[in-house]
Every structure is written in C-alpha cells, then in structure tokens.
Amino acid sequence: MTTKAECIETLRGLIARSERNELADAQAAIIQFALAAPDLKSRTEAMADLQTTLATEMQAADPEPMQAAYYSVVEAMIDRTRDAVLTGPANA
Numbered sequence: 001m002t003t004k005a006e007c008i009e010t011l012r013g014l015i016a017r018s019e020r021n022e023l024a025d026a027q028a029a030i031i032q033f034a035l036a037a038p039d040l041k042s043r044t045e046a047m048a049d050l051q052t053t054l055a056t057e058m059q060a061a062d063p064e065p066m067q068a069a070y071y072s073v074v075e076a077m078i079d080r081t082r083d084a085v086l087t088g089p090a091n092a
Contacts, residue, residue, distance in 0.1 A: 003036075006029075007032070008057070010025070011029060014070070015058075026074050033050060034081050043085050051079075051082075
C-alpha cells in the first residue's frame with residue numbers, strides 16, 4: 001500500500017530533480033497511490049487530496065522553471081490517472 005505521505009515524498013523528489021527519464025516513476029507512484037484506495041469514492045477523494053497538497057507545496061516552493069514544467073506534467077498525470085481509475089475497465 002502506498003500512503004499519501006509516501007506518494008508526496010516520491011513526487012517531491014522527482015520534481016526537485018526534474019529528470020525526464022524518471023517520469024515513469026512519477027506515474028507509477030501516482031497509480032500505486034490511486035489503487036491503494038478501496039473504492040471509487042475513496043479514490044476520488046484521495047486523488048483530489050493528492051493534487052491539492054502537491055499544488056499547495058509547489059506554490060509555496062517557488063520552483064525553478066524546469067521544476068514548474070515537471071510539476072505541470074505530474075499534475076496532468078494525476079488528472080489522467082484519476083480519470084482512468086474512476087472510469088475503471090468496465091466503463092472504458
């Protein structure tokens with residue numbers, strides 16, 4: 001199981017480094033966190049909370065341009081992952 005704290009810590013480190021070759025690691029952390037929630041309602045809340053927490057941290061951090069760009073990609077990954085896990089295979 002991946003907790004929110006673990007996911008945020010992983011994403012924070014990846015954003016700080018802003019290495020393109022680590023984007024798959026960011027996606028994996030997001031997926032693991034999303035799927036750790038037991039049901040759709042919990043997943044919706046978890047993904048929204050993850051996104052809000054990360055956005056708040058990024059606003060406070062005043063990131064470098066590369067980090068801001070990387071964060072934008074991570075934010076898009078969160079959006080896309082949220083949509084995918086909420087839809088599920090039955091509705092895809």
